[in-house]
Amino acid sequence: MKKHNFSAGPSILPQEVLKQASDAVLNFNNLNLSLLEISHRSKDFVDVMEEARELALELMGLEGKGYKALFLQGGASMQFVMTAYNLLENKAGYLNTGTWSDKAIKEAKLFGEVVEVASSKDKNFNYIPKNYSVPSDLDYLHVTTNNTIFGTQLKEIPQTDVPLIADMSSDIFSRNIDFSKFGIIYAGAQKNMGPAGTTLVVIKEDLLGKVTRQIPNMLDYAQHVSKGSMYNTPPVFAVYVSLLTMRWLKSKGGISAIEEENEKKATLIYSEIDLNPLFTGFAAKEDRSFMNATFNLTEDNLKETFDAMVKEAGISGVNGHRSVGGYRASMYNALPLKSVGVLVDVMSELERKA
Ligand code: PMP
Numbered sequence: 001m002k003k004h005n006f007s008a009g010p011s012i013l014p015q016e017v018l019k020q021a022s023d024a025v026l027n028f029n030n031l032n033l034s035l036l037e038i039s040h041r042s043k044d045f046v047d048v049m050e051e052a053r054e055l056a057l058e059l060m061g062l063e064g065k066g067y068k069a070l071f072l073q074g075g076a077s078m079q080f081v082m083t084a085y086n087l088l089e090n091k092a093g094y095l096n097t098g099t100w101s102d103k104a105i106k107e108a109k110l111f112g113e114v115v116e117v118a119s120s121k122d123k124n125f126n127y128i129p130k131n132y133s134v135p136s137d138l139d140y141l142h143v144t145t146n147n148t149i150f151g152t153q154l155k156e157i158p159q160t161d162v163p164l165i166a167d168m169s170s171d172i173f174s175r176n177i178d179f180s181k182f183g184i185i186y187a188g189a190q191k192n193m194g195p196a197g198t199t200l201v202v203i204k205e206d207l208l209g210k211v212t213r214q215i216p217n218m219l220d221y222a223q224h225v226s227k228g229s230m231y232n233t234p235p236v237f238a239v240y241v242s243l244l245t246m247r248w249l250k251s252k253g254g255i256s257a258i259e260e261e262n263e264k265k266a267t268l269i270y271s272e273i274d275l276n277p278l279f280t281g282f283a284a285k286e287d288r289s290f291m292n293a294t295f296n297l298t299e300d301n302l303k304e305t306f307d308a309m310v311k312e313a314g315i316s317g318v319n320g321h322r323s324v325g326g327y328r329a330s331m332y333n334a335l336p337l338k339s340v341g342v343l344v345d346v347m348s349e350l351e352r353k354a
Contacts, residue, residue, distance in 0.1 A: 151294030
């Protein structure tokens with residue numbers, strides 16, 4: 001039987017997507033060829049890329065609003081570099097809410113002045129800073145909408161007139177937010193969208209062409225836009241599986257429908273964390289992530305028993321990140337509510353036993 005997969009990433013994908021993906025590896029579109037054996041310039045693959053780019057914008061409600069979607073390589077980490085390379089001329093602002101924001105800041109410093117508008121480093125990133133001011137002379141403000149490691153999530157989009165850039169790697173397509181408030185949105189595929197190997201980048205075109213530096217072609221958004229995300233050979237398998245996952249999401253009713261399910265999952269686990277005296281949540285309550293729930297045992301000596309019970313229940317991937325410790329239940333779009341129920345049952349069973 002398949003495990004209950006709480007992995008933080010790469011992570012669970014819908015079972016039907018895995019089945020369709022494996023069929024395409026053997027025989028794609030009845031071509032009697034594998035998806036992996038055909039030219040990326042063939043009509044069959046160009047159609048995949050075009051549909052994937054359009055569907056990403058459609059799911060986010062961004063069609064006809066001046067945005068372009070790209071499927072690039074190099075992970076979200078490459079976007080730490082590309083965003084600054086393409087947009088940072090003088091000064092950029094960063095909201096520092098965790099390890100990934102921290103890494104983005106380090107890369108941006110190679111290109112210009114960086115202002116940390118606020119940081120939650122003082123409390124090991126267990127909350128989202130509020131009531132900070134954003135200078136009006138920034139080239140952009142960069143935020144991380146969901147902090148995968150610490151289990152916090154940005155509930156409110158910062159109010160500012162400067163362009164907003166968001167790393168949405170771990171909550172893309174999971175909740176309805178006004179995506180049109182952002183100038184660039186990027187997300188590594190390997191959480192809510194598909195396998196590792198591609199990164200969705202959604203760009204408002206009018207932000208491009210404003211820096212004076214020369215940009216190498218592979219790092220130049222304008223090049224990728226003008227070539228329809230086919231400047232070089234794209235990661236065909238990762239793009240195709242991302243397309244299958246987006247089709248799956250659309251067939252379920254899109255982001256609004258999945259948001260309801262994600263809320264139910266999050267409510268279920270956080271209620272247990274709050275009611276069960278053997279567990280304590282890591283993140284500040286008002287900033288809790290609906291994607292990654294981070295929690296600790298209140299009594300360390302129960303760890304062995306709890307871990308054995310978790311394993312026995314067929315649960316996988318709940319160990320916390322080394323910088324937080326404890327446990328982390330990642331509940332991405334494809335994780336069924338039932339799996340969260342199984343974890344919660346194990347947590348309450350521990351309370352009965354202890
Ligand atoms: N940003 C966030 C929020 C992440 O969770 C991760 C990866 N876990 C990254 C960036 C880095 O992504 P990648 O490994 O694709 O470079």
